[in-house]
Amino acid sequence: MGIQDIIKGKKEWRAHVERVKSLPKDYQIVYKEIQKYLFKVGPVELNEGTDLLTGIVDLFEEGALIGKGVLEVTGNDVAAFCDDLIKDSKTYADIYQESVNQEVSNAMRKATDRIK
Incomplete structure (x- = not known):
């Protein structure tokens, strides 16, 4: 990744943040909670770009534009909304x-080999 890519990424992120700031306050609050949730449990590809987060902002902008409350867009269980977004990721x-399972498998194989 070159310096130009870093600069471009920062500009894109700043523009994204400005879009979030232009949302109604209830949407901003829910967006920030979704963002925290996804950064904790979220998909690996979240670090490779902001497509998922951009899609959420798009959805929120549409909901706000037609006058829906944020929970009408996400449903009352925001974590379930997030889980559904990343279910195939x-x-x-x-x-x-996977790493824990591999470690257990290796340990069991070594223990079995010693018994033989």
Whole structure:
């Protein structure tokens, strides 16, 4: 990644943040909670771009434009809304689970080999 890519990424992120700031206050609050949630449990590709977050802002802008409350857009269970968005994506939790399973499998194989 070159310096131009970093500069471009920063400009895109700043523009994204400005879009979020232009949303109604209730949408901003829910967006920030979604962002925190996704950064904790979210998909690996979230670090590779902001397509998911941009899509959420698009959805929120449309909802606000037609006068819907934010929970009418996401539903009352915002975590379930997030989980549905990333259901087909590989998450850091998935990677960790795979590594734990691999470690257990290796340990069991070594223990079995010693018994033989």
